[in-house]
Amino acid sequence: MSLADKVLAVNNDLPIRTDKPVHSGKVRSVYWLTEADSQRLIKEKGYNVAPDAPLAIMVISDRISAFDCIWHGEGGLNGVPGKGAALNTISNQWFKLFRENGLADSHILDIPHPFVWIVQKAKPVMVEAICRQYITGSMWRAYSKGEREFCGITLPEGLQKDQKLPELLITPSTKGILRGIPGVPEADDVNITRQNLEDNFEAFNLRSKDDIAQYEKLLKEGFNVISNELAKLDQIFVDTKFEFGYVTDAAGNEKLIYMDEVGTPDSSRIWDGAAYREGKIVENSKEGFRQWLLTNFPDPDILLNKERMPEREALARDNALPEEVMMDISRTYVGIAEKVIGVPLSLSDNPKQEIITILRDQYGLID
Template sequence: MSLADKVLAVNNDLPIRTDKPVHSGKVRSVYWLTEADSRRLIEEKGYDVAADAPLAIMVISDRISAFECIWHGEGGMRGVPGKGAALNAISNHWFKSFRENGLADSHILDIPHPFIWIVQKARPVMIEAICRQYITGSMWRAYSKGERNFCGIELPEGLTKDQKLPELLITPSTKGILEGIPGVPAVDDVNITRANISDNYEAFNFKSVDDITYYEKLLKEGFNVISDALADVGQMFVDTKFEFGYVTDSEGQEKLIYMDEVGTPDSSRIWDTAEFDQGNVVENSKEGFRQQLLNHFSEPDILLNKNRMDERLALAEHNALPTSVLMSISETYLNIAEKITGEKIVLSDNPKAEIVEILRNDYNLID
């Protein structure tokens, strides 16, 4: 079996029983279960959700996205070996830590296989909740051009690239295109201020103004739980993105939860502490892949300039990356997952067959 065969690249063609279209994102595909199957599983498995809560099977893939494109490699490699299992293992670990630290639940109800989650439908808060401990990335690019107000936060003079910030900062952006909010452009992923959110909390799907304070608490406390644990394994938690939503539990109580993924190399920057102390930034996250792409292509502006999206998509489609690039990303993801979880990630020879067997035998979800 070739290495390419071990990569789960296509994850929207599984024979999972559903009466709705399969929703495919850049990395995950979501299969909404029928109402009958959702009710049956809630009863059989004793999930702490409302009896009529819609459930879904969320299947991760090994695809790698960057600069809003999906990339592939030589020899039919349509993804990164081990990436999907590593991402899920890391998220599972942090969600468990959050519960143990009394923070909040997640959308995940069950983990039948390293590649899949059974999740409950949540009403998402329309915010990419970003937390920053160091000045780098888009914040540094803005600062280096003279901007001192970032998401409504006044930054002091004299900061240098990759420096630790005076305090942990929340710098939110929009999730999706939101229409009719004063002062907020109707484009995806635009920076917003806390005042934008509190003045228009319902437009962002918050139930109350108080829940804005609660989301900030969950964001900061979640960040600190991860940061402290990473410090114990010689890593720095630089910045990250969380997402939140509302669900209803089995007693009819609506509650704010963590959703999507948390603290992964896809959603965060993670740096090696020993290297940083020597003056070097060594990325243990997808940021390293982004830098490789910028160095690999002769015209990096195509990757950075949103006005050149057609060229960027063509670049991703028509250029197979060297196998060595994808394998270095695989090593990064597997190594950081094993550091975080303390367990080795075992690559499956045939993840699709395993998923189908488990969902057929243990969950009766395969026709």
């Protein structure tokens, strides 16, 4: 079996019973279950959700996205071996710790396979909740050009690249294009202030002004739980993105929960602690791959400038990256996952067939 065969690159073609179109994002595909299957599983499995809650099967892939494009390797390698399993494994570990620490639940109800989550439908808060402990990346680029105000927070003079910030910063941005909010540009992923949230909380799908404080509390507590665990492994949690939403439990209580994934190499920067103390940055996240792309393509502006998206998409489509680059990303993802869970990650030779067998035999979702 070739390396390319072990990669789950296409995940929107599984024969899961659904009466809605399959939604495919950059990395995950979502299959909304029929009403009958949702209700049957809630009853059979005892999930703590409203009896009529819509459920979905979320299947991760091994695809690698960077700068809003999907990249591929030589030899038909349309993803990174082990990446999907690593992302889910890391998220599962942090969601478990959040529950054990009494923070909040997640949208995940069940994990039938390392590539698969059964999730409940949540009403998403339209905020990318970003938390930063160090100044690097886009924030450093803006700071080095003289910007001092970020999301309504003023940073002091004299900060150095990759330095620890005086305090944990929350720098939220919009999730999707939000229209008609005073002072908020109608574009995806634009920075917003706490004042924007307070003045227009309903437009961001927040239930009340009080929930702004609740989301900030869950963001900081979640960040600290992950940061403390990574510190035990001599890894530095640099920054991350959380997403939140509302669900209703079996007793009818509406609650704010964590959504999407948390603390993964896709949604966070993680640095090696020993290297940092020696003045070097060793990335244990996707950032290393982003830096490789910026260094290896002659015009980095194509990757950084949103107005050059057609050129960027052509770069990703027309360039098969060296296998060694894809395997280097694999080692990064699998390596950090194994550190987090403390045991080797078991990787499947044929994930698609395994998923089909489990969802057919144990969940009755495949005809």
